[in-house]
Structure formats: structure tokens, C-alpha cells
Amino acid sequence: MNRFTMQRRIATALLLALSVGGVLILLDGHNPFEAYKVLFLESFLNYWGFSNTLVKASPMLLAGLAVIIPMRAGVFNIGGEGQIYIGGLFGAVFALAIPDLPGLLGVPLIFIAAAAGGAFWAAIPAYLKAYRGTNEVIVTLLMNFIAIHIVSYAVAGPLLAEGAPYPYSEEVSDAYRLPILMPQSDTHAGFVFGLGMTIILYFWLRFTPSGFQLDLVGRNVRAAAYAGVDQKKTIIRAMLIGGSLAGMAGAIEVIGLKYRLFHLFSDGYGYDGIVVAFLAALNPIVAPLTALFLAGLSAGAGTMQRAIGVDSSVIEVVEGLVVVFVAAALVTPRTTSKSILKLLAKNLRLRRQTQRQKKEA
Amino acid sequence: MIDLVLLGDVLAVTARLGTPIAFAALGGVIAERGGLYNIGLEGQILAGALGAAAGSFATGSAVIGLGCGINCGLISGLLLGYMSIRLRINQLVGGIALNLLLAGLTAFLSRQIFGAQAGGARVNGFSQIDFPFLSDLPVVGPSLFSQDPLFYLLIGLAIAAWFWLMKSHKGLDQRAVGENPKAADLAGVPVFRMQYLAIAVSGALAALAGVHLVLSQVYVFAEGMSAGKGFIALAAIILGRWSPIGAICAALFFGFCDAVQFKLQFTSPEIPYQLFLILPYFASLIALVVLGAKASAPASVGLPYDREHR
Amino acid sequence: MDPFLKVTGIDKSFGAVRALHNVNLLASKGECIAILGENGAGKTTFASVLIGLYQPDNGEIKLGGTPVSVTSPAKVIEHGIGMIHQHFSLVGAMTAEENILIGLPSTKRGAEARARIRQLCSDFDFNVDFDIRVTEMPVGMKQRVEILKALFRDVSILILDEPTSVLAPTEVAPFLKGVRKLVANGCLVFFISHKLDEIREIADRVMVMRHGRVEGVLPVATTPMAQMSALMMGEKPTSETVGMAKAKKVRNDTSSAPDALVVSDVCLIDPSGAEILQDLTLTVKAGEILGIAGIDGNGQTELSEVITGLRRQTSGAIHLNGTEISSASIASRIADGIGFVPEDRHAEGLVLSLSVEENMAFRSISEDRFMSGGLISRRAIHEIASDAIAAFDIRPSDPKLNASALSGGNQQKVVLAREVARACNLLVVVQPTKGLDIGATEFVQNQIRTVAQSGVGVLYISTELEHVLDISDRVAVMAFGRITGVVDPENTTLQDIGLLMTAAPEEVQ
């Protein structure tokens, strides 16, 4: 599959998605062109839009990596969402409990605490999977719900800020807040951190024996065993890494964006991570791109409502369509369009033949 | 005696809360046994719910609502099938995107059909069927013999699905497709047709969950009314070890825990309520560990089949 | 008279690889056509087109004079075409019976069907366990199920893709007899094999393929073997290659060499309580090739796994060069220089979704030759793999290609190339020549001999008795998890070995 056809295919797919969505926007009483102008301009091409995209892309990227690494070891981590929550909780508790360290010391420690939280939450399904053969999909999924309720309890109970109108914790101290990269916006350093992680993980998978062997386990367990790789340890290692990544995404939401621990502070980023991971074909180095795509789509879609007034339900449809069609464009080896073209050509030839025969007759 | 009444009550609630999850889980089992993930259950529940509400709203007939709901599920299933089978989109991405799409589409359509007062438009639904004498039995009476027709449909479908998968010839073919599509293909099983059939039926079953919500439980459509049941159903599939009966038991177990957690909230108001909300998830987890659900998924589930790839 | 099957102008490409190039063939009922060709010549691809698995880019297939559309196996099966696949197409989670019944019309799946399956089984003298799932079966039994599956469907065209590659010698003869009976009853049989003697025994005509083209379709009876080989290999005069190989065969005198491998009193009891290995004792000297002969499923596979660490013995000890490794991990045994060619290349020998070069390296990625500066050197992997590809004549020769795209024989060569290069103390090979063409088989045997001559002990496990006798310095015969005898291959008869192979457990001391 060469690059040109791939680009063309993505473009075709986007066009298709947008025209189907356009009809709905039209039904909703708005001008689709105007709406789409906003969608693109305000996700990547304008300062504020791009900043919004980056803010969203950062947890999505880390959550994506948190799916990719375990998946490369054959473990399906649906638990990114729960790991984000527990990571955020651990990070916030640390930040609130020890509020007066210098930032250069405190922030890394908060990250470590959050990573430990996420890893702890991932260790349970990992252990069950490795040593008891329990299906990790269901364990991680169930643990997401549990984690959300735990944070809900924590911020409504022991961590509740003095006089808060809604369940949230006290603010973390100024020293712990991630630096803002784009002035006047909320673009914190989270995405850059994610990029760093991406590069480290990419090189780890590709250029170190332990990374390479992790990948082996995911591709063929028996062959990995034959190569002397301990499947159990690998599973645990992969999940711990995945959990840490998701946990750090939680910390970034707390000390980068909200400065407090909130009830429901992650908006399904753990699940977005699944889309990010698979759109990137489980290649870490591609994940920043797919995370940016998904985040941009979501940021741009939001502005369609604010700038034009498109109904949010229509926006969801457009988002779903774009994801479907882009996913299709990325994987389909033989496009439907190609076979349709073939059919058309055949028909044309046939018709010309029959016409010629008629003329001759 | 009081405890028996309480138990009977809990069981009745179990059946009500568990039925939609069970429908969706059954749908998931059918799809996964044919080698396809159906992560779109959540969206398909909504599609079924909207179809049922719209059908019943327009005609005043619950049966027509049922038909409309099932059809919406069939269509959404085929859509997912086209994405997974033909386009070979990653089935998880496709399913998640379908959920997004259907959440939006059902909200949009419901605002068009019912107007802004979406939640308000009540529709006709099914009323419960009381079996004479049987429904008066203590404990099991209200839960087994005093339910709405869809509950009995669920039981019937579960048995039918079990028979189809485990006893019928075509069911063997379908399981073969889920395990090793190439082997099935080479043995003459029409793999793609089988998969389209499985995913369409799966969508219809998930839609029945939505139909149950609307026509047997609350008689209105509300945006996002699936409220995560499709995801719980995914867990029930695994807990039920990919067996139709097992999945339904798992779903009902989940409903049971939910029913119990409501009861427990009253007896111990001093305990944080989140602890009770966690209970169904926690209990399922424990059940999974205790039962040692080692059974693994159909070997080829989630892998798009490409004939010429080897 | 129109021929029964007429194939014209079939082309098939996979990306840049032209697997079939203008293939034409006429065949009639009651005929057995062998297909001969090097690894990667396109034999399996041709069969896959006939069966409807691959869509040809061009060409036409006529059956009884009418063109048939071979767009899916289901449609082809309706025309009465069946196939036994080179790589099993079985559902692991199902039993033999279920596997045989998949896809059949309901009318053919009743109780009589079950009786017929068992009848067929005894007709062919096949030992098949109907109670276990396919995953639990030894390879040979899987092969028998695969065969039964095709035979059970009354077919008018039957394609056999290397059906005997893991059958025990005792099973081959009845199987060939059964196939001949089918031919006599009017069935058209395609017989893909690398074994010239089998071809000679069973085929009427042989279709020789090379690089995707048909080089000729010749009557078997009047064509000398050398001519077939010559066609198959192109210019290369094969008799010379074969002769060279034979000439090379020198016995190693290893009587004074140190012991490379000592297996003493090893028992293996599986979870169900069955004794798979019973007090098994053997010694391989450095530089010696010890052959293990035996009928498939008598514990050979498990023996190889115990030695290489994939399984842990219940009791007994294993020493490598005098050091006990009985409970060493697989990784440490790999580091100790034990090379291992496992029986099933798809299940464990290869990672099909990785490239050929990565497959050449994955078993010992942290070895110095693949690393530089503490990191994996992709360049080193590429170079080492390219060299091995050239040495083993692996085709297509692109090291970046996925292993799954290679033909079966070429995949086997990848595994061999890797393990032969790795083994510096002991090489354990199981069915090493499975699916290799004649040239490649000779080449591999030579490689193994070279390894042995460099002082490595070799344990050569195979069900192909002739190969075992041909290559080994000593031959141990296994039956029921024990060594029933150790013989000198020069001075022993096939009958003797046959007796040892079937020795009842109580007869063994």
C-alpha cells in the first residue's frame, strides 16, 4: 500500500463522513460549510483551538500508550479509565499531603505517586491474568467503575474542600502546577511529557531485548516461551507500565488542568485511549498523531456548537462518522471504491460492446 | 417469613434490572461466537430503545414498537458488520465509534420526533403477565411468574440460542467461524454470510435490551438511557464464558447485586453510598476470581478474516 | 472427449511475488497427478486457486466443459472438490468428529455420519482419539484428522498438499493404498509431495513447477527421476547434488568424545496421570548425531521439550557437558547453546507476523551478535539474516517480508537457519525436513552434519525413518515413552527397527 493511495483514501473517507454529517447539520438548520470551517479552523489552525486540542491530546496520548504497551504483550487493558482515576487520586493525595516541596522535586514525586497508583490498579488484573488466567478485559472494565466511585467517595468525603459547592478537593500548591506552554491558554506541558514517553517507549520496544520480548509474547505466546521469555512476568511488566502511564495521565489532569481532584475528572479518556491505540496500529510512535486527531476532532466539534449553534447530538454523530471512516481508510486494503470502479469499467466496456454490436447489426 | 418476602422482592428487582443486560449479553455472545466483537452493544441498546419508543409513539402499539426496535438493532448490527467484515476496521474502534454515532443519532432523532420535551412523551408498553396461581407462589412467584412478556422472550431466546450454538449443525459451523474462520471457510462454511447473520442477530438482541427499557420499564425514551448497560453486558459475556445461558446468569447475577445494594443502602446509612454502588462490580469481580473463569474467548474473535492472507 | 478438468492461463501475484504464471493443465477422471516443485514454486498457491481460497488474477477453470466460478471454497465444495492442506486447517477447540462435520449439509451429519467416520478411520488404519480436542493432539494425529476430513466428503477431485509429511512410515503405505483406491473409483487426485518415491508409487503423471510456471507434465512411468529433478531445479543437475551429499557422508568417530547430553531416568507424568516418558535414559556425545526413531506420539516431542526446558520433567536429571541443567530455565538453556527446531513451525518455531529477519533473531535477541552498545542493532539483524537467507536459499529473499508470506518449506528453512547458527553445544531437531524439497532436504542434512562435525551433539528426532538412518551415527528407537533399543544404522534392518518401534510396553525391559 503506497503512501499516496493511503492519503487519498483518508481524504475520500473524511469527505464521505463529512457529507453524511453535513446532511444532519443541514437538517438541524445550519450551514454545513460554515460548521466544518469552524471544525477545522478551531481544532488545529487557530491558536486557541490548537491549545484546546493539545490539552485534550495529552491524557488521550498517555491513555493510548497505556493500551498499546499491554496490548503488545497480548493483554487488553480496558482499565485505562480506572487507572487514570486512581493515579489522579494518588497524585492529588500526595500533592495535598506534602504541599511545600519545591516544584522541581514535588512534580516528579507527584508523577511517581500517580504512576504508582495507576500501576497498583493495573497490578490486580495483571496478577489475576498471569497467575490465575482470569480474563483481563472484564477485570479491568469492572475496576474502572470501582475506581470512579472510590474517587467520588474521596472527593465528597475525606478530601472535600472546605465549603465546596461540588465534590472537589483543595487546590494543589502553585509550585506543583505544570508550566503553561502557550501563554494565556491552558496548554500545559502534559503533551510534551506524553511525547517524551512515546519516544522512550518506541525505542524500548524496538531496540531493547526486554521491549522486543514483550512484543513477542503478544504475537505468539508459545514462540515467546520457546525463546525463553517468561510470559507471566512479561504480562505483569506490561500492565505495570500501562497502569503507570494512565496514572500519570491522571496526575496531569490534576496538576496540569484542574489543580484540584474532581469528581468525574476524566471524561472517558481511558476509552479514547483504545481508539488512539488501535488507530495507531499499536505503534507508539504513531500514537501522538492519532491522539491529536481525536483530540482535535473533539475540540473542533465543541466549537461547532459554540460558534454556530449546531446541536451537540449532531456533533456526536459527525465525530463517530469521522472516526469510522478514518479507521476504514487506514485498514481497508482493497477499497470498496476500487471494486465499484472496476464494476463501472466492466459495465462501460460491456455497454460499448453491445452498442458496437448493435451498430454492426 | 419477612425475609422470604424480601427475597422475593429482591428477585423480582433482579429480573427487571438484569433483563436488559441479559439481552445485550446474549447478543454479544452470538457475535463473539461468530468471531466478531460487538463493542457497539451500548449504542444498539439506544437504537432499540428509540425504535421502540418511536414505533409505539407513532402507532400506539407496543408490538409495533417492539418490531421497530428490533429492526433498528438489525440495521445497526449490519452497519457494524459491514465495518468489521467488509471494511475490516478494527472491531474495537468500529464499535466505540458506533456507540458515539448512535448516542448522537438517537438523541438527535428523539429531539426531532418527540420535541424538546424528550423525556416527557410517554408511550404504550407491555404490562406484566401474571401466571395464575404460579405468580402467587412465595419468593419465586413475583420474580418468575409475574414479569413482562419480554422477560419470557429472553428466557425463550436464551434456550434457543443455546440450542442453536451447542446443538445445531449450523451452530457448530458458526462456532467454527469464531474459532478459525479459515478452517471453516475451507470446510465450505459461508464465513461472511455467517458473520453478517451473527452480527445482525446480535444487534437485534442488544436492541431488545433497549426495547425492554422503554416498553417494559419506563415507557419513555431518554437520551443516553442505556447508562452503561452495554458495557456491563460485555463483562457478562466473559463471566458467562461465552455461553448463552452463562451470559444470562451472569447478567442476572449483576442485576441481583444491584438489587441487593439498594436494599442494603437503607440498613446501613452510615456507610458511604459509593460502597454500595461498587457492590455489583465488586461482586462480579469476586465471582470471576472464585469461579476461575479461565475459559478463553473464541480464538479468532476480533481478527478480521481475509481469505488470501496467511 | 473433453477433459474433466481444464485449467487455462492462471496467473496469481502477491504484491511483487508472481506465485503463478500462466498455468495450464488438462486432467481427466481416475487420474493421479503429482505436483513437484521446489519450495515456493507455487504448488500450494495453485491448489488454493483450485479450491477457491485465492482468486486468480487471470485464467479460467472448466469442469466437465463448463466454466466454474471459484469465488469461495463453499462454491468449489459444491462441485465436489476437496483438499488436504499443508498447514492444518482445523479448529483447535473442537474434537476430530466436529472438525470433520463442519460445513457439511445437515443431511450428512447424522448418526450414520459418525459411524462412517470411524469406519473410514479403520479402513485407513488411522489411530485417532475421538475424545480429545484437536489442540491436545500430537501433530501426526492432526494430520490424520485433516486427511479424514477430506476423505469423508465424497469428492470427485481431491488435492493433497504434502499429506504424508508427518505420517509415520507405517501409516504411509495404507494411506497411499487408500488414495489409489479413490483413483481407481474415478476420482481425480492431485498429489503434492517432495518425496519422489511416493510420487513414483502413486502418480500417473507429474506436473513439475518452477518459479510459478509449469515446466512440464510428464508421465511418471517413463520419466527418470533425474529428469524430474532437473526440471524442477532448472539448470542445476540434481543427480550431482544428491551424489555429492551422499559422498559427503562420513561417520564421525565419537567413541572417545565427551558426553554432550546425558538424560538419566527422566519421567514425565502429565496432569491426567498418563506416563509420557518413563525412566528414559540416553547419551549424546559431542559431535555425534543421535537419531530418535519412532511412531509419532510416543513421547519424542515431549522428550525434546524436556531437554530444551519447555517442559519440566517429573523426575530424573539432564546434564549438558557435565553440568546439570535439570531445572534450568529455557533462557539459560538457550544461553548454554542449545539449538532447538521444534515440531510445529507455525505454533512455536516462528512468529508469523514478524519479518523474516526478526524471526532469525528472536530466539536469542540479546546475544552479542544482534546487539551493539547495549541496544538491539537492526542493522546487524538485517545483515545476519541476509547472509542466512542467501546460505539457505530462502525465497523470496527479502528479509523484511513477513514470515507468513513464505511458503511452508521456506518457513522451515528460516527456523533451521536460525537454530543451526545458534547451536554450539547441542542441537535438538524435530521433524527438521518437514515440507522441504529434495534439494533443501539434502542441504539441511548437510548443515546438520557440519554442525555435528564442529563438535556439537545432535539429537535428530523424526518419523521419517530413512532420513534418520541416513544421517545418524546411532539410532535410538522410542516407543511408549521409553527407549526400546539403540542400534547402529549401518547394520540394522528396517524390520528390526519396526519391531522396536511397536514393542509393547511389557516387552520392554
Added chain:
Amino acid sequence: ERAAIVMPGSISDNGWNQAGFEGLTKAGEALGFEAAFSESVHQPEQIEVLSDYARRGYDLVIGHGGEFQDAVERVAARFPETMFMVNNGLGTKDNIANADFYFSQIAYLMGYVAGSMSDTGTIGIIAAQQFKFTTDTVVGYEAGAKAANPDVRVLVTWTGDWDDITKGKEAALNQISQGADVLWPTMDSATLGSMQAVQEKGVYGIGIYRDAINEWPEILQSAILDVRGNMRSYLELAAAGKLEGALYRADMGNELAMRIGSFHPDIPVDVVDEVNNLIEAMKSGTLVVNPQ
């Protein structure tokens, strides 16, 4: 003048969000505002959405719910020219106004009605999540019920979900099976489910946000938290340029924003009179309900 409202849930939830949406659009029409809204805005997007409206030049940006308090404070600091408002928030700044309800006060009245009308001596309240608005409501409800009947038992259920209708229904059925015969569901969409249970089981309900007896004849009385009216009152100020960074708290004295609905015909006259007396006492300050 341009005003925008940012809501945490769907505008068709029959509850808090729908009330906010309608409040702004209706008032906007009447007062000549250009009104914009964003629905279903979740935690991580709050800052983005609020600042986007401010940047687009909206004069008044409303965060609809206490969960917006923090985000509004962040954004308001960045846009000193824009006026912000939090519905149900806490605390004010120069350009942050706060519109709040005296929840426990009206809840007290509801509790009083419920307590008086219960035959079984058991009443219930169903809420989604614990935080200031809901806990105030529960406490006021309990106090009112005790005032009517010191022996009353008040069941409290937390469903954890504002919109899950089935859960709302199950929670209500559950309370009914525990003997409750007057129920007050205070969620959004999920309220619908609870009211169906009330209807099916033939017990009484209490309404919230609007005069719910119009939709459900089983409603004894409704706590009309008229977000519309409340917003109308402060939007009028905004239109006149008089909106300040102050707390605009609606209590029973502000009928436009907070009042009770119609009495169910079953309610005896003495209870009606007593409720009216309580209201007067609240207005005059002789009855102070806690938490304030």
C-alpha cells in the same frame, strides 16, 4: 448584550439542565439577549468552553452548577471585562456573581407536606450524588418531616446517576417496598423513572423544579426552584448593566425564583394552612432552616 450558558448535562433532561437552558432562552427572547448554550460539558472541558465564550465576546457567561465554580474563577481572572455567573455556586469576585437557592428552606416545606401526608410514617427522598445542594435538600427535608411528625422515618437513596431512568425507578420501587408512601425524587432524567414507580404503586410524590402536578397527578406538592425565574431576575440586572459580583440567593421571599406549587386535592386544609404559615414564618425570619 450576549449571554451564554454552559451546562453539565443534556438540555432535554427534564431537570436542572433543561431548566437552565429554557431559562436563558426565554429570558433572552424577552429581554432581547442573544443567547448561546453548550450542553453536556464535562469536567475537563469546562475551562475551555467558558473561556471560549468569553473570548467570543459574550458579556455574560453562566456556569450552570456548582461544579463550574472553580473553572469560572480561573477563567474570570483571565477575562476581567466579562461578567460570569455560577448557578448554585459559592463565593463571588468582582466579575463573578453567584445565583443560589436556599435549598433546605424549600426542602423543609416539602418534608413537612410529606411527613403530614404519610400514612405509614415512612417517606423517602432519592438523590444522585452527595454534595452541597443535595445534602442541604436532604437535611431540610428531614427537618420538615420531623416537624410534621416527630416519629417519621426518612429513607435516603443515593443512586449515583442523574439520568439513569431505570435506576430512578428501581430506587423508588425499593423505597416503596420499604414502606415509604411519599417519595421525593430529585435527580434529572432519572426522576421520570421514580415518578413512574410512584404512579404504578399508587403512592404520593413530590415534584422539583416546576409545578409537577401538571404532569403527574400523584404529586402532593412541588419545590419550584425556578431557575428560569431566578435567571430572569439576574438577567434583567445584567441587561441594565447592574449585575454585580454578588450572591443572588433565592429564598421563599423571592417568588419569581423559589416558591411552592399547587397543593394536591387530598391534602387537608389544616396542612395547607400550616404550610402557608411556615412560609410566612420563613419570610419574616422567625423560622430559620439549617443549613442556611
